[in-house]
Amino acid sequence: MKESMTSAPGFRQRDFARQYEYLVLTVSPTESLPLAHQRLREHAEYGKWELERSRLYMGGGRQYWLRRRVFRVERTV
DSSP: OEEEEEOOTTSSOHHHHHHEEEEEEEEOTTSOHHHHHHHHHHHHHHHOOEEEEEEEOTTSOEEEEEEEEOOOOOOOO
């Protein structure tokens, strides 16, 4: 399973893209589906990721886009 993380510049609107960071999980056709779902559950539970979209390719490969909100911390002093 291949993972790549982006901040998604220009993914949708410029302001909207800054509020989320994205993680793309790519699953090859030879990997088991229960293992892929387990990885998705772990990311969702421990990393606070949510599934935005998934894609099934003709050869059996899959891609999952996960996103989570970016929290900006402002100084109070």
